[in-house]
Amino acid sequence: AQSVAQPEDQVNVAEGNPLTVKCTYSVSGNPYLFWYVQYPNRGLQFLLKYITGDNLVKGSYGFEAEFNKSQTSFHLKKPSALVSDSALYFCAVRDRGGSYIPTFGRGTSLIVHP
Amino acid sequence: DAGVIQSPRHEVTEMGQEVTLRCKPISGHDYLFWYRQTMMRGLELLIYFNNNVPIDDSGMPEDRFSAKMPNASFSTLKIQPSEPRDSAVYFCASSDVDLLYYNEQFFGPGTRLTVL
Numbered sequence: 001a002q003s004v005a006q007p008e009d010q011v012n013v014a015e016g017n018p019l020t021v022k023c024t025y026s027v028s029g030n031p032y033l034f035w036y037v038q039y040p041n042r043g044l045q046f047l048l049k050y051i052t053g054d055n056l057v058k059g060s061y062g063f064e065a066e067f068n069k070s071q072t073s074f075h076l077k078k079p080s081a082l083v084s085d086s087a088l089y090f091c092a093v094r095d096r097g098g099s100y101i102p103t104f105g106r107g108t109s110l111i112v113h114p
Numbered sequence: 115d116a117g118v119i120q121s122p123r124h125e126v127t128e129m130g131q132e133v134t135l136r137c138k139p140i141s142g143h144d145y146l147f148w149y150r151q152t153m154m155r156g157l158e159l160l161i162y163f164n165n166n167v168p169i170d171d172s173g174m175p176e177d178r179f180s181a182k183m184p185n186a187s188f189s190t191l192k193i194q195p196s197e198p199r200d201s202a203v204y205f206c207a208s209s210d211v212d213l214l215y216y217n218e219q220f221f222g223p224g225t226r227l228t229v230l
Contacts, residue, residue, distance in 0.1 A: 034217045043118070043205055043221030044157075051216060090157060092217060100214045101170070106156030 002027045004093045006105035013081045014113050021076040021108045023091030030096040033074040035065055038088040038107070047089075050074060061085070081112045118222035120206050126228045132194040135225045138187055139208030147219060148181055148191050149205040157205075163189065196229045203227070 003026045013019045025031055032051055036044040048059025055067040065076045076089060088109050094102040119138040127133055139146050147162040161171040166183045174181070178197070183189040193200055203226050207219040 032217060041223070043207070043223050044219075045221070046218050049216055049218075094217060100211070100217075101159070101162065102217045104157045104159075 002031075002093055002095050002098065002103045004091050004103055004105040006089075006091055006108045008108050009106075010109045010111065012111050012113065015083050016080050019078050019081040019085070019110065019112070021089050021091075021110060023074045023076065023105060024072050025074060025091070025093040026072065027093060027095040027098075029098065031074075032094050032096055032102075033065070033067060034092040034102065035059065035063070035074075035076050036090040036092065036104075037061075038090065040087070044090060047076075081110075083112045083114055086110055086112045118206055118208050118220050120204075120222035120225050122225060123223060124226045124228075126230065127196055128230050129197055130195045131229075132192065133196045133200075133227060133229075135191040135204050135206075135227070137189045137191070137206030137222060139189070139206070140220055141187070143208035143210045143213075143220070144186070145209045145211070145214055145219075146183060146189050147205075147207040147209075148189070149207065149221075151203045151205060151224070152201075160191070193227075196227075198229045201227055201229050 005024050034049045035047040037047050038044045050057045050067045058064045088107045090107045091105040092102040121136045148160040150158045160173045161181045163183045181191045203224045205224045207221045209219045
C-alpha cells in the first residue's frame with residue numbers, strides 16, 4: 001500500500017522569506033515522489049520529481065525538494081517566496097515496484113503575503 | 115497541442131438531473147484519468163483508462179457515476195441522477211506509459227459542478 005500525508009492545510013509566508021511545504025509518505029518498497037502545483041481555476045501542473053540519485057531535487061520556478069529516506073519525507077522548499085507562488089501544492093508517491101498510478105496528498109494551500 | 119480539453123468549464127444543475135462531463139486527452143496519450151477534487155476529501159482518483167479500456171474504477175463513488183471512452187480522443191463522465199454532494203471540481207488528465215512511469219500527468223482545467 002502507498003500513502004502520502006501533507007500535515008498542513010495552509011502555509012503562510014511573507015514575500016522574500018524561505019518557504020517549506022511538508023510531505024511524508026509510506027510505501028512498501030522504494031518511492032518515486034512528486035510535487036504538483038495548482039493555480040486558481042487551473043488544473044494541476046507537474047513541478048518536480050525524485051526518482052533516484054541526489055536527494056535534493058530541483059524543479060520549476062525555483063522550487064526544490066529534499067528526499068529524506070530515514071524520515072520518509074519529501075518537503076518542498078524555496079529560498080525566497082514570491083506572491084505569485086500562492087497556490088495549492090500536492091505531493092504524490094508511488095511504489096517503484098508497484099502500479100504506475102500514484103497516490104496524491106490532500107494538498108497544502110500556500111499563501112505568500114506581500 | 116492544446117493540452118487536455120474539458121467541457122463545460124462550469125455546470126450548474128438541479129438535483130436529480132443528468133450531468134455529462136467531457137474530456138479530450140492530448141493526442142498520442144494512451145492513459146486517461148478522471149479525478150474529483152473537494153475541500154473535504156482532496157483529490158480523488160475516480161477511474162482510469164488505458165487504450166480506451168477502463169482499468170480501475172474502484173474510486174467511482176456509486177452506481178450513479180459512469181465513465182466511457184469510446185475512442186482515443188474522447189471520454190465522458192456521467193452522473194445520473196446528480197445529488198448536491200456531487201458538487202466538486204472534476205479533472206481529466208492524460209499521459210503515456212513513459213511519462214506515467216515518472217508520474218507526469220497532464221491535467222485539464224477542470225469542470226466545476228454545482229448541484230443545487
